[in-house]
Amino acid sequence: MKRKALALVLTAAMAATALAGCGSSADTGSASTTPAASEDTAKDDTAAADTEEDGDYYVDEDGNKYKKFDDVQLKMLVCWNGGFNTADDQYNNEVAAAIRDKIGVTVEFEGIMMSEDEKLNMMFASGDMPDMINAPYWGGSSGSTGIIKKAGAEGRLIDIKDMLPNYPNISDAWDVGVISQKYLENDIDDPSFNGARYVLPTEVAGDVEDIAMWNYGVFVRGDVPEALGIDPTSIKTTEELLDFMQKAKDYGFKDVNGNDCIVATTFHNGWSYDNYLQSYNEKKLTGYSLDADGNVTYDKLSENYVNKNLVVWKMVHDGLLDKECFTTTDDAAKEKVGNGTALFTCAQYGVTIDATKQSGLYDSNPEMRYTWVGPLNYSDGSAQVQVESEGRSGSPAIIFPTTCTNIDAAMTWLDYVNSKEGTKLICYGFEGDTYELNADGQPRMTAELAERYAADSDSVTKELRQRGIGYMAGRSYVAKKNAKWFGESAPFEADAENEYITAYKKVHPVEILKGYAIDAMAPGYENYSDFSEWAFDDVKEKEYIERAFFADTEEEARQIILDYQEYLKTNNGGEMEKFLDYMTEQSKTRDDFAY
Incomplete structure (x- = not known):
């Protein structure tokens, strides 16, 4: 998707002065707790005069022009059960201060520890709403989506349809390819909205390379195929997988503590045992099929659905699948994987690797590091991929209640943090301090931070978060372009991403199914x-x-x-x-x- 341009054409001298002061925490005036005139503009009398003539604006390193506000402070509710980690000081941290120095806007986030639906209903009933809300908007009429649609139809949300084109860095949020035609027609343009658009999709990819790769699959403890003389990548069907599991069960493996093993498990509440059944699945987008007579059928009424679930019965009956997995918590599952007690696991590869890193197994017993099986093929024998529609068909989204105290400031803040300069700031921090530019001009976290991150990612993440780095991006991405701009989807990824995950992505790529x-x-x-x-x-x-x-x-x-x-x-x-x-x-x- 080509990014729409909306910027003043500046003289070379003005552009050069506008770039000054964007590189480090010292240059951004991060210690300031009150709004100040832009240092960039003040350094050049001509630029200052031009700014006064047009009003007070900030021009970023790519020539994008942003209105500058007088210390507008906004609240965003992150309406996702489980809370939201932020810097302890959301106003004075270095990144927030740097943004405020440029555009005069600060956004502070609040999380929830309750049902998303319950919180939304309470807010809309009481009228006690923040400036912005980030909430689930998966489409259709269920859950939060239905509540948000009702709020829009009742006039509780601000229509941003005619506003969005004025904010070029987020103006592609409704483009087909960023979101799907289905999502656009049925949910963004819900009939009850009467032509208004209230919903700004977030956490969607601006380009194919920025599609999140979830890396689902089946994974086996590394010493198991070695001991059995089996190449795990040769396993392509569920039946071959069950035979592999049975041989592992008969061998009598022990975990890192010398205890008996279970053969296969899942993470919380059976997530995602369907990965073991992959060769019963078709490569498709929906739970419907078209039969030979042209009739739409529902997959859960098919014979395949019966046969597929009988495989799970067999796994339980034969002692291959952990009986506790259907009701387990993630903590309990991570303990089983982290100790190598489960010979096979599933769901997302990163979750498996994180469990072994947390327990220390990853380093103490490298022979037990989990590697992938297959990937298993689809029912027609074709290679498994990560199927995606042409644009996301449901997403987290930002809505703007009528209580928003300054919609222009809210949209300007989102526009800036979704610019190349703004994204670099909120993700990487400050050049020469937390990141350097590589030979391609792309930001990379410093070698010192990368080394520490590889050893203890949690502590480094928390440290950077206190400075304002990292947390704002989580719920403010619109059409994400990090990989396109920076060559990696997130800091540390290109240089510090787990080598196993990097390799797995190549054998389990994204494929777009159009329609x-x-x-x-x-x-x-x-x-x-x-x-x-x-x-x-x-x-x-x-x-x-x-x-x-x-x-x-x-x-x-x-x-x-x-x-x-x-x-x-x-x-x-x-x-x-x-x-x-x-x-x-x-x-x-x-x-x-x-x-």
Whole structure:
């Protein structure tokens, strides 16, 4: 996506003076606690005169021009259960002070330790709202998305549709490719908004290289394939994986403390046992399929769904899968992985590696470092990839309640921190202090910081956070371009990223599947709100499926899964059939549907 330009054309002398003072904490006036005139402008009388003529502005190193405010202080609620780590002093830390010196705006963040839905409902009911809110906006009508849509329809949010083009660094937030056509048509432009746009998508990629790579898969303790004489990358099907697991079980491995091992586990609440079943999955975007007769079908009603879940029953029945994994906490799971008690694990590779680093296993027993299996192929035998739609189809998002005290200042702050200069500041800090430029002119954290980060990333992250480095980016990215600009998605990544993760990314790359995802049509069903409550109820499915996993016999397990399918087919007078008929009719309305 080409970045839209909106900047004054400046003389070379003015541009040169405007760049002064942006390099280090000393130059930014970081000790100041009160708004001050821009040092950059004050250094040149001509520039100062031009600034006075136009009003008070800051021009960044790329020529982008920002209105400068008089110490505007704003609040952003980070509406994600679990809190949000910030610098202890969000006003006086060095990065906040540097931003304030340039544009006169400071944003302070507040986290929550409660349900996102509950918090949003409380705020909109009371009218006690901050200037900005970052919250889940995954699309459709469930959860936070529905609450935010209701707030927009009721006039509780500010329409930013005509404002956004004035802020060039975030003006591509609604471009197809950054977000999907489905997300744009159904959620950003929800019919209840009557043409207004209230939602600014965040944490989306501005370019393909900035798509977050989640690195899902199956991972095995490194000494296991070595002892068994098996190349783990040769394992391409779930059946081959189960045979591998059985051989590992029969061998009698011990963990780092000499205790008996479990064969395979997951992280919290079974996350993500589906990785073990990969060769039963198709490469697709949705949970729907189009059959040979042109009818839309629901994947959870298929025979494949039954067979796939019977594999989990077999894993439990044969002692291959940890029986506790479906209710485990992440802490308990990390202990099993961190001690090498689980021979196989799954979900995201980084989570596995972090568990072994925290326990010390990664360094004390390098032969036990987890490596990847496969990756397993799809059901058609094709290589597994990280499937992505053409643009994200749901995301965290920023909304602006009508209580926002200064929407221009809020948008200007977001515009600046999403510029190349602003992103470099909030992520890397200060040149010559926390980072240097490499031969390509890209920021890299200093060798001293990189060495310390490799040894203890948590302490370095906390240290930098106190200076304001790192935390602002987490909930303010719009169309992320870090990899495009800096050659790495995050500081330390290019030089300090785990070598195993770097290698795994190459065998498990991102692939964009184009098309308008058919599931976008589902909310148009006349009774969708009530229908979706039971038809897509994960809790109900979990009750059936996990009961099947622990059944005494395979036949009993099969019957429980079939009972769940029958529940889906017959509940509410057989409404599922009516819904799928609707989806079939919708499938004929355009020629770019993806399944």
